[in-house]
Amino acid sequence: MIENDNVSIDSVIENLISIHPLLSKTFTKSIRSKTNLNPGSLYVLGVLTRHDTLSMTEIGCRLSMPKSHVTSLVDKLIAEEMVERLFDPKDRRIVNVKITEKGLTDFCSIKQEISQELRLKLEKLDAERLSTLSVATQQVKDILMTVVVEPSSCNSTDSCKEK
Amino acid sequence: MIENDNVSIDSVIENLISIHPLLSKTFTKSIRSKTNLNPGSLYVLGVLTRHDTLSMTEIGCRLSMPKSHVTSLVDKLIAEEMVERLFDPKDRRIVNVKITEKGLTDFCSIKQEISQELRLKLEKLDAERLSTLSVATQQVKDILMTVVVEPSSCNSTDSCKEK
DNA sequence: AATAATAGTTCTACTTTTGTAACCAATTAG
DNA sequence: CTAATTGGTTACAAAAGTAGAACTATTATT
Numbered sequence: 001m002i003e004n005d006n007v008s009i010d011s012v013i014e015n016l017i018s019i020h021p022l023l024s025k026t027f028t029k030s031i032r033s034k035t036n037l038n039p040g041s042l043y044v045l046g047v048l049t050r051h052d053t054l055s056m057t058e059i060g061c062r063l064s065m066p067k068s069h070v071t072s073l074v075d076k077l078i079a080e081e082m083v084e085r086l087f088d089p090k091d092r093r094i095v096n097v098k099i100t101e102k103g104l105t106d107f108c109s110i111k112q113e114i115s116q117e118l119r120l121k122l123e124k125l126d127a128e129r130l131s132t133l134s135v136a137t138q139q140v141k142d143i144l145m146t147v148v149v150e151p152s153s154c155n156s157t158d159s160c161k162e163k
Numbered sequence: 164m165i166e167n168d169n170v171s172i173d174s175v176i177e178n179l180i181s182i183h184p185l186l187s188k189t190f191t192k193s194i195r196s197k198t199n200l201n202p203g204s205l206y207v208l209g210v211l212t213r214h215d216t217l218s219m220t221e222i223g224c225r226l227s228m229p230k231s232h233v234t235s236l237v238d239k240l241i242a243e244e245m246v247e248r249l250f251d252p253k254d255r256r257i258v259n260v261k262i263t264e265k266g267l268t269d270f271c272s273i274k275q276e277i278s279q280e281l282r283l284k285l286e287k288l289d290a291e292r293l294s295t296l297s298v299a300t301q302q303v304k305d306i307l308m309t310v311v312v313e314p315s316s317c318n319s320t321d322s323c324k325e326k
Numbered sequence: 327a328a329t330a331a332t333a334g335t336t337c338t339a340c341t342t343t344t345g346t347a348a349c350c351a352a353t354t355a356g
Numbered sequence: 357c358t359a360a361t362t363g364g365t366t367a368c369a370a371a372a373g374t375a376g377a378a379c380t381a382t383t384a385t386t
Contacts, residue, residue: 005286005290005293008297009286009293011279012280012300013285013299015297016186016190019186019307020187021209022224022307022312023182023183024183024226025226026179027183030225032341032342032374033221038343039309039342040342040343043187043220044183045305047182047184050232055278056363056365056372057363063184063187064192065344065362066343067363067365068345068346068364068366069344070343070364070365071365091352091362091363093353093363094362094363095364107275118179119176121311122302123168123172125310127167127168127307130171130172130175134171134304136298136300137178137299137303138174138176138178139296140296140299140303141178143299146297147285158260195372201373203372218334219333228374229374230335231334231337231378232375234335235335254331254333255381255382256333256383257332257334257382258335265373
């Protein structure tokens with residue numbers, strides 16, 4: 001709790017608040033124009049690429065969306081055969097969602113599609129800045145993931161508390 | 164070199180796609196619960212803190228929202244006395260929007276509010292990771308701003324250049 | 327001067343997301 | 357064994373964002 005820490009925290013928050021609209025601008029629009037999925041479904045697909053299976057509650061917790069919304073998004077993904085429902089034999093209330101092979105390959109090509117414009121712009125960066133950006137985004141992602149999604153509140157054993 | 168660039172670009176895109184939902188989760192919800200502004204209005208306020216004045220078109224371009232939406236968001240901000248309309252004497256069609264003193268101070272306290280939970284979590288990071296995160300977010304922000312908001316497509320005269 | 331183009335507003339229709347509440351089935355606790 | 361809790365679905369209302377046409381006023385083009 002030193003002076004220096006507070007300055008760092010403030011600058012982190014300041015920076016993240018600036019970055020957020022930039023990312024929205026970059027991705028959301030091309031998601032709508034270039035895919036037949038809505039952004040929410042794509043976020044669900046995204047977390048499923050990073051976790052083999054997740055329950056409905058866990059998905060909602062990680063993406064901060066109401067369970068009812070998760071249901072409708074997963075329904076859409078199932079209609080596209082991108083994910084599947086797996087019923088947990090140990091607790092038959094739980095629905096585990098798993099991405100399919102088709103879902104994985106589709107997600108890859110969708111990523112290509114929606115990042116096409118960004119890719120063109122990144123290509124114009126000099127090698128040094130590009131490498132800086134590569135390292136920096138990796139660090140932000142890694143640290144933010146441990147900070148934002150704290151394991152204790154989202155996992156199946158001690159599950160996400162809904163208020 | 165080309166090889167290496169493509170790897171970097173892919174990892175940047177991969178990372179940004181992971182970061183985006185994390186930021187949404189972090190900010191959007193508390194914006195709704197802790198302020199009487201909608202997220203869009205807050206984004207408008209945000210860009211106005213970084214640019215003394217912007218025209219309606221420039222705001223829409225920077226945030227990738229239709230001009231009609233910008234109109235309604237600015238209307239809300241004016242009702243809260245956080246911004247003001249300034250008519251350009253040189254071209255009376257243009258409406259320049261400027262953040263007020265109240266807007267600036269309000270935005271600061273809103274930032275405090277909506278980042279409170281994140282702040283608590285950041286405080287638990289050790290000094291090294293916090294400083295890493297501080298530097299990395301700054302780099303991401305700076306480079307992304309030059310990449311995402313390309314000057315030529317946003318300006319009316321020459322006013323869209325980001326530094 | 328006539329016409330085209332631009333900046334912004336208003337209007338309407340639509341999609342997406344959020345927030346509840348009611349409900350069922352399965353599990354856990356007393 | 358009841359009673360309470362949990363995970364998930366369904367249904368509905370409301371907020372927020374998206375998209376585009378029609379319109380006014382102003383400026384630019386010719």
